Amino acid sequence: MDLGTCDDSGLETGSDAFLALRIRIETHIATIGIIGLGYVGLPLAQAIVERGYPVLGLDVDTTKVETLNRGETYIRHITAETVAAMGATGRFSATVDFDRLAECDLILICVPTPLNRYREPDLSYVEETTRAIAARLRRGQLIVLESTTYPGTTAQLMAPILEAGGLRSGSDFFLAYSPEREDPGNPQYSTAAIPKVVGGEGPEALELARLFYASIVAQAIPVSSSATAEAVKLTENIFRAVNIALVNELKVIYDAMGIDVWEVIDAAKTKPFGFMPFYPGPGLGGHCIPIDPFYLTWKAREFEINTRFIELAGEVNTRMPHWVVERLALALDQRLGRGLSRARVLLLGMAYKKNVGDLRESPSLRLMEMMEGRGAHVDYHDPYIPEVMRTREHPSLAGRRSIAWNLASIAEYDAVLIATDHDGLDYEGMVGAAKLVVDTRNVCARHGVSGANVVKA
CATH class of the missing domain: 3.40.50.720 (NAD(P)-binding Rossmann-like Domain)
Known part of the structure; x- marks a missing residue:
C-alpha cells in the first residue's frame, strides 16, 4: 500500500x-x-x-x-x-x-x-x-x-x-x-x-x-474531537435547564404579584427577535435535562471551577415540586377548608412529558411521594403509563396502577393535580366534575377551559 x-x-x-x-x-x-x-x-x-x-x-x-x-x-x-x-x-x-x-x-x-x-x-x-x-x-x-x-x-x-x-x-x-x-x-x-x-x-x-x-x-x-461533541450535548441541555429554571423562578415571583406567567410569556414571544419562549412546570423530567448539567458541574471540579450559574438553575428546578405541593395545600385550605393530610388527590399524568410513556426522572414521582408523605391519599391517571415500574429513586411507588378515566369518580377526589398535559383527555369534563383543579401546565387555559375551581401552579 x-x-x-x-x-x-x-x-x-x-x-x-x-x-x-x-x-x-x-x-x-x-x-x-x-x-x-x-x-x-x-x-x-x-x-x-x-x-x-x-x-x-x-x-x-x-x-x-x-x-x-x-x-x-x-x-x-x-x-x-x-x-x-x-x-x-x-x-x-x-x-x-x-x-x-x-x-x-x-x-x-x-x-x-x-x-x-x-x-x-x-x-x-x-x-x-x-x-x-x-x-x-x-x-x-x-x-x-x-x-x-x-x-x-x-x-x-x-x-x-x-x-x-x-x-x-x-x-x-x-x-x-x-x-x-x-x-x-x-x-x-x-x-x-x-x-x-x-x-x-x-x-x-x-x-x-x-x-x-x-x-x-x-x-x-x-x-x-470527541470531547467537543460531548460538550455539545451538555451545552444543548444545560441551555434548556437554565432557561426553564428562569421561567420557573419568574412563575413564583409573578404568582406572588398576581400576574399570570403564561400570559406574560405568550405576549413576550410576539417579539420577533431577542426572545425564545420557555415554559414553567412542576419540575424537570426525562433522561437529559435533570441529569446533564450535573455531569459538567462534576467534571468542572477537576479544573477547580465552580459552576455557580448551572448549579443555581438546578436548585430552582429541584424546588419546583415543593412549590407545587405548597400551592395545592394552600388551595385545599382556602377553597375547601381541608388540609392536605386529609385530602384525596388525583394526580393527572405520571410521564415526564405529554404523549409518551416515559417515566424517567418524572417530577410526578416526587410529587406523589411528597403528597403521601404529608398524609394525602393519592391515585393517578395516565393513559401512557398503566403501571409504575420500579425506579432507583422511587422504589416504593412500583406497582401503582393508573385508575380508569371516569368523570363520576373524579368528583370523589378533593383535588386534581395536573402534572402532565397529555392530549386527548376531556379537560372540560374534568373541570366540570372536579372540586378543585391545580394546573401546573396551563393546559386548561390552552384548551379554552376555565372555572372558579381552577388554580394555576
Whole structure:
C-alpha cells in the first residue's frame, strides 16, 4: 500500500482497516450493532434499517429482545407494526448474546448514564459495555458512544479499555462520539430528521463516523474531537435547564404579584427577535435535562471551577415540586377548608412529558411521594403509563396502577393535580366534575377551559 497517497476525503490512506470499513459503509453492507434498545437505541435501529443496513440489536434484557423478535413493542411511539416491518426486511434481529459483537462493523452504544445517590455521574453502564466490546474487539470496527456524558469520557475512559488487548485506536479500530438527540413522541423530528454531531478520536475515526451518520440522518456535523461533541450535548441541555429554571423562578415571583406567567410569556414571544419562549412546570423530567448539567458541574471540579450559574438553575428546578405541593395545600385550605393530610388527590399524568410513556426522572414521582408523605391519599391517571415500574429513586411507588378515566369518580377526589398535559383527555369534563383543579401546565387555559375551581401552579 502507498502510505503517502490521499483518498478523495483528503485523508492519507495509511490504514487498510479504514479503507475496508469505509467501503462497507459506502455500500451499506456494514453490519451495525446497537447496544441498548431503549428510547434511543430502538428508534436509531429503525432509522438505520430503513437506510438499508443490516442491524443487530443487543440488550441485557431478555424480555426486550424476545418482544422485538416477535415483532412486538414496549415503546408506545414505536409501534408493533414498525417493529414487525423492521424484522420483515430480514435486516433486523435482537440478541442477548454479546459474543455476536464480532459480527458487527460498527457498534453504537446507547446505554443509560444516570446519576448516583450523590448526584455524581454513574458511568458503570458505559464502562461495562466498553469492557464487553473490548473482550470481542477485532480490527476494522468503529465504536461510537451516543450516551450523554462529560467531556473526556470517550478518550479517557473508553480508549484505554479498548486498547488494553493490543489493538490501537485510529489504526486497528476507530472510536467516536455522536450524542443522541431523541425527542420521544415528537412527530416532527424523527431520528432521521435530526442532524447529528460527530467527533472522532483522530481524523479517520471522524471521517468514518461522519460518513455513516450522513447516510442515515438529515445532516452529519463534524467537530474537532470527541470531547467537543460531548460538550455539545451538555451545552444543548444545560441551555434548556437554565432557561426553564428562569421561567420557573419568574412563575413564583409573578404568582406572588398576581400576574399570570403564561400570559406574560405568550405576549413576550410576539417579539420577533431577542426572545425564545420557555415554559414553567412542576419540575424537570426525562433522561437529559435533570441529569446533564450535573455531569459538567462534576467534571468542572477537576479544573477547580465552580459552576455557580448551572448549579443555581438546578436548585430552582429541584424546588419546583415543593412549590407545587405548597400551592395545592394552600388551595385545599382556602377553597375547601381541608388540609392536605386529609385530602384525596388525583394526580393527572405520571410521564415526564405529554404523549409518551416515559417515566424517567418524572417530577410526578416526587410529587406523589411528597403528597403521601404529608398524609394525602393519592391515585393517578395516565393513559401512557398503566403501571409504575420500579425506579432507583422511587422504589416504593412500583406497582401503582393508573385508575380508569371516569368523570363520576373524579368528583370523589378533593383535588386534581395536573402534572402532565397529555392530549386527548376531556379537560372540560374534568373541570366540570372536579372540586378543585391545580394546573401546573396551563393546559386548561390552552384548551379554552376555565372555572372558579381552577388554580394555576
